[in-house]
């Protein structure tokens with residue numbers, strides 16, 4: 001095993017080095033003392049061990065120990081038996097092993113001339129531990145005299161007599177605490193941390209210094225690694241003796257302060273010069289060099305570099321993680337108040353019950369054996385007409401379609417079957433046949449045939465499904481059921497935006513409702529907000545009832561549901577501002593996404609006084625996107641594309657639905673940013689390609705039959721059906737509960753065009769226009785911040801007022817850092833100005 005060690009120079013220490021442990025004696029005699037002490041330690045250990053195992057037999061012979069005929073069973077003979085009896089039985093019990101430890105320790109310390117102060121300290125704590133352990137064992141295991149020894153037993157009797165049992169326990173506990181606090185430098189904070197992280201407790205609070213075992217095979221040379229840091233907590237780790245060490249290459253005498261390194265045989269020599277003080281986290285010694293280490297691969301068999309000057313001990317310091325002030329504060333806040341609960345404002349909010357949704361009579365799959373048999377025969381016959389033999393056929397009955405999986409005979413080309421799609425559809429005389437050749441990952445060919453009696457997939461059944469209920473997703477959405485009748489649940493947060501298209505009457509609006517319903521069943525009003533854009537004015541109106549719970553809107557707008565196209569532009573731009581704001585919050589919090597941000601906020605690591613707040617997800621739903629893009633074009637496309645590109649990390653997700661999936665609606669830039677797509681039935685293959693980049697949507701059967709893709713595979717899903725009365729019941733239930741004072745307010749956006757309109761049209765001036773003009777004229781200073789202060793306005797509104805004042809000619813144009821000039825000298829002139837304005841109108 002290769003062993004590395006490090007050389008370090010301790011410059012300052014040498015001067016203050018206290019008295020050395022026997023520094024005057026010759027190296028050899030010091031070595032002899034070392035050996036003697038260590039051998040005595042080992043001998044004591046063996047005799048004690050032996051006594052523990054066979055000791056009782058020898059006890060009766062101890063009186064006659066002088067008699068040579070007497071035999072004892074101790075491994076170290078009569079002397080061993082005597083000493084062990086003395087130390088273990090009459091002394092400190094098991095704790096007597098500390099004596100052996102002290103001897104070995106002293107031996108090592110003597111050899112390395114380690115300051116006497118240190119060995120004194122070690123011996124002091126060893127004696128303390130020995131006494132404590134002995135009393136401890138004597139108290140709890142008084143029945144076994146070998147454990148606590150006579151000292152432990154007697155002391156306990158003494159304590160119990162004077163202090164009682166409880167008093168003794170408390171005393172023992174007190175001394176144990178003293179030991180832990182002073183020996184291991186245990187602090188209350190460390191205890192807390194230790195309890196939180198019990199496994200790492202051990203490594204954290206080990207002793208400060210430990211001696212390195214000596215490799216005596218190596219002539220007493222020592223394998224030493226020493227690092228020194230200023231950190232308070234240190235770890236003491238004995239290094240296991242190195243492998244028998246090969247010839248030693250003597251390095252020139254090094255100063256005592258230098259590190260020394262052992263390198264096991266075969267290892268390249270790492271020559272190290274003195275190194276600066278090093279901090280080391282890892283228990284594994286790392287070689288540290290001040291200048292570049294020279295690794296000479298040629299010196300394969302070179303012996304270790306040895307420091308002849310013995311080193312005192314091996315200290316590896318563990319750098320304690322510095323908790324920041326804020327984190328400590330957060331920990332305290334969490335301790336005092338618990339984690340932040342965003343739902344607290346509406347803590348009595350009741351999630352809607354499943355009973356609000358309807359159970360449909362047609363739901364549940366009915367297998368019509370006859371129909372299955374008939375379709376199977378038709379498929380087999382049709383294929384046979386084209387000389388395609390089938391080895392195996394299997395049917396999976398779904399809610400609206402049945403999937404027939406075919407394994408053709410060996411040697412049949414898949415493309416041949418694929419080309420026969422129309423012929424097969426014709427011979428089955430059914431609409432909505434789709435051939436999947438091959439089914440990805442299965443090696444079979446699938447033919448989807450619509451059922452004669454499709455069953456409705458009720459919203460109730462998908463919401464109640466364990467898959468949805470136990471979905472651990474940010475924004476779980478139960479879209480419906482797959483062809484194998486499994487509930488299809490996807491995470492909107494992962495999509496991260498959804499494009500939905502389909503010809504009119506094929507189930508888009510129902511799909512949107514299913515999506516929103518899923519979120520209402522899973523997310524608290526504090527966790528998600530919807531921005532609803534509904535140019536048709538009818539589809540999403542029901543959600544008005546939950547405005548103050550779940551909807552977001554622009555400031556000063558009356559309705560949360562946006563039906564007016566110009567407002568959509570403002571809303572989209574406002575969402576862009578919200579996005580930018582959220583990004584700066586994330587940056588400030590040093591997190592990468594909304595999940596991490598909210599988690600940090602929950603743990604009270606973010607200060608609300610610095611503008612931090614819990615961020616709900618925002619889901620923007622645009623029904624009839626085509627209409628919007630036709631009327632507003634680029635003005636809509638640009639913010640949508642920007643949001644789609646950037647908003648995923650900060651929790652804004654877009655759902656865009658359109659009837660007309662033409663390329664001028666679903667433009668390249670939109671498509672590129674909407675990997676998740678849902679296609680209901682469309683009228684042409686071209687439309688299908690526009691949405692899905694492949695055909696298939698034109699072969700659907702309508703009524704909620706849809707294809708879902710998130711980039712690669714297509715999944716055929718029967719959309720869950722939720723009817724208008726069901727949505728009404730649901731929104732009524734939520735709407736009747738206690739709500740927030742108002743809808744979630746989005747940042748104010750003042751469009752460029754908007755402000756110039758206001759400038760021209762006097763009737764659209766801000767209600768505070770006259771008051772603002774008065775303030776500006778009185779102060780003779782055209783600044784927005786003045787208005788903000790005096791009228792207690794937000795920046796945007798104050799800015800808009802200044803723009804209006806400029807348009808009216810009351811203040812001059814923007815002049816960079818200077819305040820705008822005021823063109824009206826006093827209030828009288830201002831009154832005249834307004835009078836003339838009124839007269840002109």
Ligand SMILES: Nc1ncnc2c1ncn2[C@@H]1O[C@H](COP(=O)(O)OP(=O)(O)OP(=O)(O)O)[C@@H](O)[C@H]1O
Pocket residue numbers: 456457502503504505506507508509510511659703704705718719720721722
């Ligand atoms: N998942 C479904 N299960 C059963 N029937 C459905 C499903 N989805 C839609 N339908 C049926 O299709 C009809 C039309 O659906 P929907 O109103 O969602 O269409 P649409 O695509 O929104 O149409 P438009 O674009 O004209 O508003 C519904 O009234 C319903 O009868």
